[in-house]
Amino acid sequence: MRELVRQTADHEDSDVVSAIEECISQREIIGHLVALRAARGKSQKDIADAMQCTQSRISKLESGADHDLSLGDLHGYLNALGLTPRLVVAKSDQTIVDEIKFLWSCLGQELHRLLALAHDDPEAAVGIGQWSNELTQNYMLQLMGFVGRLPEVAKAKTPHLRMTIQDAKEEPAGKIPATIRRSRAAAPSR
Amino acid sequence: MWTETPTDDYERAQKWYAKKRPNELLGVATNFHQYVMALNAGANPTDLIHRLSFVHNEREGVYAVDQRPLNCPDLRRRKVKLAETRLYFYPEVETHTVFVLTIGDKKEQRRRDVNECHQFVRQRREELKNEIDKQEIQQREGTRSPDSGP
Numbered sequence: 001m002r003e004l005v006r007q008t009a010d011h012e013d014s015d016v017v018s019a020i021e022e023c024i025s026q027r028e029i030i031g032h033l034v035a036l037r038a039a040r041g042k043s044q045k046d047i048a049d050a051m052q053c054t055q056s057r058i059s060k061l062e063s064g065a066d067h068d069l070s071l072g073d074l075h076g077y078l079n080a081l082g083l084t085p086r087l088v089v090a091k092s093d094q095t096i097v098d099e100i101k102f103l104w105s106c107l108g109q110e111l112h113r114l115l116a117l118a119h120d121d122p123e124a125a126v127g128i129g130q131w132s133n134e135l136t137q138n139y140m141l142q143l144m145g146f147v148g149r150l151p152e153v154a155k156a157k158t159p160h161l162r163m164t165i166q167d168a169k170e171e172p173a174g175k176i177p178a179t180i181r182r183s184r185a186a187a188p189s190r
Numbered sequence: 191m192w193t194e195t196p197t198d199d200y201e202r203a204q205k206w207y208a209k210k211r212p213n214e215l216l217g218v219a220t221n222f223h224q225y226v227m228a229l230n231a232g233a234n235p236t237d238l239i240h241r242l243s244f245v246h247n248e249r250e251g252v253y254a255v256d257q258r259p260l261n262c263p264d265l266r267r268r269k270v271k272l273a274e275t276r277l278y279f280y281p282e283v284e285t286h287t288v289f290v291l292t293i294g295d296k297k298e299q300r301r302r303d304v305n306e307c308h309q310f311v312r313q314r315r316e317e318l319k320n321e322i323d324k325q326e327i328q329q330r331e332g333t334r335s336p337d338s339g340p
Binding site for chain 1: 204223226237238260262266
């Protein structure tokens with residue numbers, strides 16, 4: 001909506017455009033909570049029952065601003081949806097590259113956990129082996145697709161980036177086989 | 191991800207509201223933003239009338255959000271009295287596109303607005319049906335072996 005309003009507005013309407021953007025940015029977290037509740041088909045009453053409070057309290061929480069939201073309410077609301085909050089701390093001027101580096105390091109940590117699981121459980125090891133194969137293929141395809149779609153100027157200045165894909169489709173990472181899912185569920189958390 | 195596509199009517203209406211009724215625009219815009227967030231979280235457009243109190247079913251695939259400041263703490267704080275307003279839209283499930291149709295105000299005008307929205311949806315459905323038929327014909331012709339003749 002932000003983009004839509006900004007693109008449609010005349011120059012002299014910048015005040016109302018700013019007010020809309022300001023309002024939306026004040027509710028980034030709460031907006032996501034409400035969206036998750038609606039997507040899971042839950043009513044405010046369902047959340048209130050799970051949090052052992054009144055529906056009007058949930059209504060008030062949902063129409064508030066992020067700075068009024070307590071960590072306890074955030075936790076309780078997400079728990080009522082069967083979700084757990086995770087706190088991610090990032091630099092205020094986080095770049096896309098920083099973000100990718102961070103996700104890459106998270107991936108590394110998860111792969112370490114999976115490796116430990118493979119060493120502990122021979123049955124899971126087979127599934128993990130198969131899945132690793134799919135994962136490697138899919139990630140390589142995705143990376144090659146990314147490089148392949150870079151503008152020519154980037155490839156010309158960095159010759160080693162020249163990669164081509166033939167008859168290859170980009171696919172999302174393979175599904176985790178059921179054996180791994182079961183083992184992961186049983187694995188102790190960090 | 192859902193894409194928002196405005197119609198010419200909407201663009202005209204937004205410009206009018208930005209100048210004449212900015213608070214009402216603020217109300218409907220923030221509510222609509224919340225609606226699209228729910229769609230992007232995987233909600234079914236039809237179910238949302240039961241989950242988000244500011245969403246109304248205007249029949250024939252058309253929905254509307256009202257101006258109530260449920261998603262705008264600033265408007266509530268200022269206790270501004272808002273004229274009854276609706277932002278009409280059509281979520282097209284097949285293409286994950288929300289067509290943003292128009293904004294309407296008074297009750298008398300609303301009937302006209304809704305009729306025009308219904309007309310847009312009928313026309314859009316016809317276009318989509320033709321597009322799908324065309325694709326199916328192309329697929330059939332594409333899969334037919336060259337030896338099989340006309």
